[in-house]
Amino acid sequence: xxxxxxxxxxxxxxxARLAELVRAADPAGERVALTVVGAEPRxxxxxxxxxxxLAGTLTPADIALHDRGWAERNRVGVRLGVPxxxxxxxxxxxxxxxxxxxxxxxxxxATGGRPWLPPVEGLSDGRGGPAEGVATLRDLADCLRIRExxxxxxxxxxxxxxxxxxxxxxxxxAAGARVTLIHPAAHLMERHLDRTAxxxxxxxCRAAGxxxxxxxxxxxxxxxxxxxxxxxxxxxxxxTVVTAGTRPETALAARAxxxxxxxxxxxxxxxxxxxxxxxxxxxxxxxxxxQGLLRPAWEQAAVLAGLLTGTAxxxxxxxxxxxxxxxxxxxxLTAFGETRLETDSADAEVISYADPARGMYAKVALDGxxxxxxxxxxxPDAAAALVQLHDDGAPTPADRxxxxxxxxxxxxxxxxPDSLPGTALVCRCNSVTKAALLRAVRETxxxxxxxxxxxxxTTGCGDCLPAVRRLAARRHETEGTPA
Numbered sequence: 001x002x003x004x005x006x007x008x009x010x011x012x013x014x015x016a017r018l019a020e021l022v023r024a025a026d027p028a029g030e031r032v033a034l035t036v037v038g039a040e041p042r043x044x045x046x047x048x049x050x051x052x053x054l055a056g057t058l059t060p061a062d063i064a065l066h067d068r069g070w071a072e073r074n075r076v077g078v079r080l081g082v083p084x085x086x087x088x089x090x091x092x093x094x095x096x097x098x099x100x101x102x103x104x105x106x107x108x109x110a111t112g113g114r115p116w117l118p119p120v121e122g123l124s125d126g127r128g129g130p131a132e133g134v135a136t137l138r139d140l141a142d143c144l145r146i147r148e149x150x151x152x153x154x155x156x157x158x159x160x161x162x163x164x165x166x167x168x169x170x171x172x173x174a175a176g177a178r179v180t181l182i183h184p185a186a187h188l189m190e191r192h193l194d195r196t197a198x199x200x201x202x203x204x205c206r207a208a209g210x211x212x213x214x215x216x217x218x219x220x221x222x223x224x225x226x227x228x229x230x231x232x233x234x235x236x237x238x239x240t241v242v243t244a245g246t247r248p249e250t251a252l253a254a255r256a257x258x259x260x261x262x263x264x265x266x267x268x269x270x271x272x273x274x275x276x277x278x279x280x281x282x283x284x285x286x287x288x289x290x291q292g293l294l295r296p297a298w299e300q301a302a303v304l305a306g307l308l309t310g311t312a313x314x315x316x317x318x319x320x321x322x323x324x325x326x327x328x329x330x331x332x333l334t335a336f337g338e339t340r341l342e343t344d345s346a347d348a349e350v351i352s353y354a355d356p357a358r359g360m361y362a363k364v365a366l367d368g369x370x371x372x373x374x375x376x377x378x379x380p381d382a383a384a385a386l387v388q389l390h391d392d393g394a395p396t397p398a399d400r401x402x403x404x405x406x407x408x409x410x411x412x413x414x415x416x417p418d419s420l421p422g423t424a425l426v427c428r429c430n431s432v433t434k435a436a437l438l439r440a441v442r443e444t445x446x447x448x449x450x451x452x453x454x455x456x457x458t459t460g461c462g463d464c465l466p467a468v469r470r471l472a473a474r475r476h477e478t479e480g481t482p483a
Contacts, residue, residue, distance in 0.1 A: 003033040006308055007094055007102050009084040009252065010110030011038025013047060014281030014297035016065045018108065019076055020456075021305035029075040031309050035102060036076060037094070039083035040139060043068065046459060048294060050143045051328040054150075054171030058465075060140055065459055067449060084111075087256040089274050106276055106308060109253055109264055113246035113282040113292060114138065118159070122221035123242060133223040134240045137168055149239045152176030157227045157237035159218055161188040163326050165243035166205065170329030172241075173209040180235045181210050182227060184217040192324045192335045194342070196354055197361050197375045201333065204359045204378075208329045248283045248290050263290045268316040270304050280304055291322045321373075323387060331359075334383035337373030337390065338365040348372060353404045362404040369395040381406025384425060426471070427457035427464040437471050446472040 006022070008015045019036055026032050038044070043066040052058035071078040079096065086095035093101045115136035117123050125131045135146050150156045154177050158169045161183025169181040181188075187198025188205070202212050213235060220228040226237040250260035258272045259265040263285025270278040270286065280300040282290050290296075296319060306312025326333040343350045345365075352363035360378040364371055364386060371390040376383035385406055389396060396403055422435030432455045444450035448465075451472055452458045458465050 003029060003031050004105040005033050005103060006106045007104040008036045008108045008110055009094060010112055011036050011044050012110060012112045013044060014301055015110040016044035017298050018301040018305055021301055022309055023074045025305055025309040025311040034076050037079045037082060037084055037096065041081035045140060051167035051171035053143050054147060054168065055174035084252060087252055089256055092276060109279040109283055110281050111249040111252060111283045114249050116245045116247050117242055118244045120218045120221060134221060134242060136242050146241060150177040153178065154238045155236040157182055157235045157240045158243055159240060160243040162245065163189060163324060166326060167328040168241055168243050169205060169210045170208055170331065174329055179210045180213060181205060182213045182216055182218055182235060186215055192339060193375060194340050197377055200356050200359060200361050200377055203356060204331050246292055250283060269307060270300055270317060278304060286317055286319060288319050293322045295323050332380045333377045335375045339373050339375050341365045351400055364403060366396060371396060379406055426467050432457040437468065441472060448472050
């Protein structure tokens, strides 16, 4: 029997993870003949780490998920720089920008999202794109353009104080730009943080060289002058970077007659109304609106890989509590679930710890002895413990202060992993331990890209990259590392 022809429209992080999982389940391509079509002229890369490229601490090569030879080695057809422009559902074919077409048995839409330009005078060019002196940050090309324009000493305004806005502001400040972060809400990241955490985060931003204009709305952008605020003041800006959120990229699905209001509607098998067409990642609405976060996309990719290869025919996607992570400019922040309940809440037990002077804050909401939400700022070990307790549904330890300070589980690795036991998590996103990484070092020779392929470490938030590099340098590590 011939393998099923699966075409993936999009080559971002969700599509890359799907391709990896399909080939892990079907390495010889006997069940699935896989083709990935990407609009960008380069293989997939880690968008989460673009702030590091902005800061100059990472290069484009550092954030690559697949090298140019990955597709051939893994029997995956890849078309780069040719976005899918049309969909013939009856004939089961997709049309590409270069005039060619591909037939499919199953089509996966992984078209991601597009930046949103708020209705501020002067931001748009009138055709839906950014005006002169304005940039959005979605892909590597955007990132490299911003780096070119935001030279050291240049005044830059960043509009939007969500995760991307804070990461962008910190990255540009680290590269030497004079950055002002403008946010209309009462505190930063108000969708994910309470007031105390938002205020401490703003303090950390200012300590990193970012000016803040919080509770201030932009009303006009003037090229060469800057951004006028609703209080009449003007923020000087040679460049204005808009980080006001994204919208699911649904145009292809909508033109094909598929429901695409607020995301491409899919069921728990990631199927649209056409069972031959599926969607995942930032473009998919799987019960809840797209979150723009990594974890749901990877969970969807795991379900879909099992279904397409037939290795997990009963797999179903159920949206869990999304985990928001921010890693930039020395800031380490994790938040999930019920984050805005206060300590006097009648709905949950809420405990917290704050040390604003040191940039540390932790809060956990408990239903009985189960974690239902948390914020951990400047406390990475607490973050790892709280996420794991929540995911496992495990009861919290009696040592509640220890829970807030990260003493409930073995510490995750920071920049210096040498003294950690083998059981310590180095990559929290993919649950990769030090022992697993050292085994992979011995098996692969220690190249960071090879370690990423073998273990998936560094392919999530990227916080573990320094530790992985250090372990990768230990090519002569002997057997016996405790596991």
